[in-house]
Amino acid sequence: MTKRVSIFPLGGMDEIGKNMYVIEYENEMVVIDCGRKFADEEHPGVDSLIPDIRYLMENKEKVKGIFITHGHEDHIGALPYVLPRLNVPVYGAPLTIGLVRSTLQEFRLLRGAQLKEVNERSYFRFDCLSVSFFRTTHSIPDSLGIVVHTPEGAVVHTGDFKFDLTPVGPTLDFSDIVKVGKRGVLALLSDSTNSERTGSTPSEETVGTSIEKLFRKTRGRIFFSTFASNVYRLQQVVETAHLYGRKLAILGFSMEKAFRISESLGHLKIPENLIIDAKDLPKYKAEKVVVLCTGSQGEPRAALSRIATGAHPTIQVQPGDTVILSSSPIPGNTRRIYKTINRLFRAGAEVIHGSQVDIHASGHGSQHDQQMMLRLIRPRYFIPIHGEYRMLVTHAKLAEQTGVKPENIFILDNGETVHLTRRKGIKKGRVPTDLTVVDKNGIEENFSVVLQDRKRLSENGLVMVVLAVNRKTLEVKAGPDIITRGFVYVRESEELIQAMKREVQQLLNELRQNNGKEPMQWKAEIIWHLNRFLSKKIQRHPLIFPVISYL
Amino acid sequence: MTKRVSIFPLGGMDEIGKNMYVIEYENEMVVIDCGRKFADEEHPGVDSLIPDIRYLMENKEKVKGIFITHGHEDHIGALPYVLPRLNVPVYGAPLTIGLVRSTLQEFRLLRGAQLKEVNERSYFRFDCLSVSFFRTTHSIPDSLGIVVHTPEGAVVHTGDFKFDLTPVGPTLDFSDIVKVGKRGVLALLSDSTNSERTGSTPSEETVGTSIEKLFRKTRGRIFFSTFASNVYRLQQVVETAHLYGRKLAILGFSMEKAFRISESLGHLKIPENLIIDAKDLPKYKAEKVVVLCTGSQGEPRAALSRIATGAHPTIQVQPGDTVILSSSPIPGNTRRIYKTINRLFRAGAEVIHGSQVDIHASGHGSQHDQQMMLRLIRPRYFIPIHGEYRMLVTHAKLAEQTGVKPENIFILDNGETVHLTRRKGIKKGRVPTDLTVVDKNGIEENFSVVLQDRKRLSENGLVMVVLAVNRKTLEVKAGPDIITRGFVYVRESEELIQAMKREVQQLLNELRQNNGKEPMQWKAEIIWHLNRFLSKKIQRHPLIFPVISYL
Structure with missing residues (x-):
């Protein structure tokens, strides 16, 4: 070769x-x-x-x-x-x-x-x-x-x-x-x-200009959220905060990590006395602070999301606050980002996001x-x-x-x-x-394989058929009971469940009379019959799951 | 009052x-x-x-x-x-x-x-x-x-x-x-x-100009997808097709319905001999047809999606075709729209979408x-x-x-x-x-209620514990068996399942010895113990589901 x-x-x-x-x-x-x-x-x-x-x-x-x-x-x-x-x-x-x-x-x-x-x-x-x-x-x-x-x-x-x-x-x-x-x-x-x-894609410098404009006109607290790894963006926030005499609090694990590592390598230059501890925020006037935080993609466990849902232990968003999301949504995150934004609006914040302002490149x-x-x-x-x-x-x-x-x-x-x-x-x-x-x-x-089951479960729910059978006589000693999860609202579907029970009972009678089927085949028969029954009756296809205890 | x-x-x-x-x-x-x-x-x-x-x-x-x-x-x-x-x-x-x-x-x-x-x-x-x-x-x-x-x-x-x-x-x-x-x-x-x-929002007229430009320069077949209800958009496609001597095939249930109703009410004016049956498409040269179809939001059962996945009985997209998506994604649909677009690209089509061209207002x-x-x-x-x-x-x-x-x-x-x-x-x-x-x-x-269960099932899967118990002696006659769905890949988790079995067996022995618990409380006990066990061992929280047959 x-x-x-x-x-x-x-x-x-x-x-x-x-x-x-x-x-x-x-x-x-x-x-x-x-x-x-x-x-x-x-x-x-x-x-x-x-x-x-x-x-x-x-x-x-x-x-x-x-x-x-x-x-x-x-x-x-x-x-x-x-x-x-x-x-x-x-x-x-x-x-x-x-x-x-x-x-x-x-x-x-x-x-x-x-x-x-x-x-x-x-x-x-x-x-x-x-x-x-x-x-x-x-x-x-x-x-x-x-x-x-x-x-x-x-x-x-x-x-x-x-x-x-x-x-x-x-x-x-x-x-x-x-x-x-x-x-x-x-x-x-x-x-x-x-x-x-x-x-061509705009330079990072254009974002700096927008940050400067926003900081200049904002009176209350500023929450600034961006990718922690965007060290240049962080540098521009650091400089603009310093320029307007605001202290900077850093929130979120990956944001703290980015600051620590980037500063030690000289990529991030931070003026003395700029950074404050988040717990000291209440000591400063609203117009004197910036909170730089993770969560610009609406990640549920990130700082901004926890602040938005009120799940953050010490920091709440309140009327007068301005939240800046300096990022564009990664497809698939759009919905949860808007959820976060809607929550921040509910808390009374002004939210700057999207493409009205050139706040991301x-x-x-x-x-x-x-x-x-x-x-x-x-x-x-x-x-x-x-x-x-x-x-x-x-x-x-x-x-x-x-x-x-x-x-x-x-x-x-x-x-x-x-x-x-x-x-x-x-x-x-x-x-x-x-x-x-x-x-x-x-x-x-x-x-x-696991995901296929999860998908079917989440879209159609689960119907279990539980019975106990004597291994020798094939006599049904308990059940059939029908248990559902994620299928239909149980209180309203009693009738349907009774119908399924009757369906299975009838099938079991036939199976025992014909006696031709191995008990191990019962499961397949139950699945096949119930599938057809549910498909006909209500056009649904839950995961059907016979559970047979052999005694 | x-x-x-x-x-x-x-x-x-x-x-x-x-x-x-x-x-x-x-x-x-x-x-x-x-x-x-x-x-x-x-x-x-x-x-x-x-x-x-x-x-x-x-x-x-x-x-x-x-x-x-x-x-x-x-x-x-x-x-x-x-x-x-x-x-x-x-x-x-x-x-x-x-x-x-x-x-x-x-x-x-x-x-x-x-x-x-x-x-x-x-x-x-x-x-x-x-x-x-x-x-x-x-x-x-x-x-x-x-x-x-x-x-x-x-x-x-x-x-x-x-x-x-x-x-x-x-x-x-x-x-x-x-x-x-x-x-x-x-x-x-x-x-x-x-x-x-x-x-202010641009006039529908601006879209007409873009449609005209695209039709003028396109040589092969054109697939045009938009909301069926946007009768003005349909009218502009009708007129531009006519202008460039292309025949028009209409695809999709709601598109056909929109044409029928709008024309009968005089909202849609269609030149004679413009519309052809979709099954006659092969009779015309590629540059002489437009297919107007549903599916601009990536709806799985709409015409365009079925064409993109190759699931349409008669129509396939092929190299040389141009597909125009004349719509903007409704949030939440973004991902599936891009899926459709990726598939159309795979089939060799040119796809016009998004905001590069003013193809939607x-x-x-x-x-x-x-x-x-x-x-x-x-x-x-x-x-x-x-x-x-x-x-x-x-x-x-x-x-x-x-x-x-x-x-x-x-x-x-x-x-x-x-x-x-x-x-x-x-x-x-x-x-x-x-x-x-x-x-x-x-x-x-x-x-x-149903949705809560579905969510948990889809995120963590299901663990069933199946056993049969003698109602009087509380003797375990069959099981415990452990069955999972959407939980972990079974072949690789045999060990985990054995450990869960041992956990339940031990619990059952304790329950029977103490004899203090009603059999109806066993379920709660099993759920509680397995939850703790799985949370500790693998930090997961499947829906745990004891199925007990009483004999």
Whole structure:
């Protein structure tokens, strides 16, 4: 078999979240990112989803390391679940590693972890593969693009990026990116999040101007909620609070953590005596404080949501307060964000949200940024990553416009593999990727089965048929009793339940008389009959569950 | 007690959907609208919610009629469920009544229904109350505002409206609205949907321009999806198809119905030989057809969704097709709309959606329209209706800006009642409003109980403990067996299930030895012990369900 570069995503395709991309060559694999995805209403009772790493575990010795582009949860969040099963070195810029270290500490997994700090001048050589980096601008400091050098040419992974020409943090050095492009790039994997947006994404600086305007005209307390990881946004709030003589209280676990780590690394510069303890808030006049808090996505356990529902132990929102939500809703969160906003309105607060005011700028480049990256990198093959299917397709079209040949563009699903050489690229084969969920208790694979039952239970409820049968005589010693949950309101459905009972009784009589059926088949018969009965009578399909005790 | 006007909503407050507002004076009640709300993920397995009309049923003889502002589902959709229990006259403009008639026919409820057509010159006098109408512009023809004349002054209900100055249908006569305002208005109830949008809502005409542009440049087949009730949008598609020599196929039950009824009433003008049967589509070249279909909100059973999933019997989307979604997502539908869009992209279609192109204009007025209405009507009291809480509050502020006194503005919840006289307005008392759901089988009240169980089942699954016990000796004759659904993946949790079994067995031994507990208390004991056990061991809280057969 000819030597070739294989690339496959284990997460991040046709979804936003749980990013993981693998570049394989001969006996070496480089893994890029290791993210977590927050579960939505499609996965009731589930916290997060992570990439299915079974293929990596089966090829443990090949995996050279996990290279992290930046410190967002959808790029680092699966590490606490992955590292115990695949303990390989983790490479990332200082802030990224700082956040990873802190998370691993919370999970008591720090001991034994191999964390390696890198920067845009780092270079790692393995057998055939080597890895280097270039700096990008995104909504978190220390964001990197990653270059995997292979004998067939470089594979470039952009990470998440936009071209912010007036960033709050360090400026971008285009010559670094041009240098990458000049060396001859085999394939580009690029961030597709905003491929449906025309033009270029506004600079973080524009948000600063809006924050300044809002702070200038607001009289009462200000609650400011944003992603804790958006350190530039935090820096702008810090500066504006200082400018208007307001003290700053920090609320929420991840917000406190972001402040601690970013300040220690010099990404966040905080004037002396600005920060106060949240419990000291009542000592200050309303117009002299800002509360910076988590919860801009309506996360039920975050500070803002608990304040909105009145569940926060010390802080309440009251008339005169202004709440600023500096974020845009991640699809799927819209409804719960509006719920939070409605509650804040009920409490009498003024709420600033949405697009009336430019109070948020995305960290992801729009069409202009994406085409700029394509022009700078000039890849032979293009693989749009990090986006729902529609975003990937739209990004593919943008690539075509910049001159990438249509047959050299590959839209992959999670697990799908593309094999590349300088001369040929083909999509072939797939690596297994099943639904993998995590919660406080660890990992659960094959979760689709559990979810199917949950879905049916939640949509149709449950009907149990309980009876006790003598194993030998097949005499029914107790029941049949019918018990329902989540099916119909019981008090009003007594009649229906009696009818179901009669139905089962009649069936049991027949079964005993015919005597042809094994008792073990009774369950199937009961399910089949009741299903038909309920479908006919009320067009519903609850989970029917015969429980037979054999005596 | 002084005579006063009482106003209470039975639906439509802090929500979009199931509108119903009641104006009561002495022994008379006028009901405005009778809408249905589509259930979301908060109500798994439920089709729709409707207003709780128990109060109206208890006061049947007082209800003079249901007056409908316009023919949208959230204003007429509950009639098939309400009329069988409250058979009062239904008043509405011709298209509204046409749609109501058609729906009642589907439900076989037409016989006995008292449907009364009205127009802007109609006038109905009851004892103390009388009702008149004024024409408005909205996204469906024949939209009316309703005036309920009371001895204390007029109560004006706007219905849904925007001020469309270049409408596709008949133009607005401002003098009619001014006349209403001049007579002295006690209270205004006004549409709050777009109170968070600045400026005025664009005219339907702007959408026509975009449709024309898209049709001009598109070469392949066009699938055009919009709300079936937006007859003006349909008219513009009809005209543009005709202009570009494309035939028009109509797909989807409600789309066909809208065409039939609107054409017969003269709201839709269709050139001869334009419409073709969907099954004849293959006879025409791709660039010579438009398919107008339902499903712009990603509704799973609508035409577009079935086409996208490949579940439509005759029509598939293929490369070269362009799909236009001419609508904006109703919050809560976002995710499933994007699912449909992703699927269409997978099938190779070009999809036009969202705000890149002005392919949709809201039917609801923005801040400028809302303040215009306030200036024209000049009410003493103001009640923002038809909106989530945040929209109601924002609308209230807009009213204040136009000079309504803050103490004369009432933000109500469903069921909350405000009592008004010329001199005084107070909020006092409430009418019962519980969750009322409907499906093919009719109405179910008190559905909250069922939903609570469904939610717990869907988030944590179910653990059943099955045993058979001798009623007298309390000897366990079979079990305990542990059965789970939607809990953990069974193959991997054998150990956990064995541990639960041991836990229950030990408990049963204790219970039998102590002998102090009644067998009926065993269930509670099992639930309590297993709950504690699972909470400690894996921090989960499934619905625990002991099933004991007594022999």
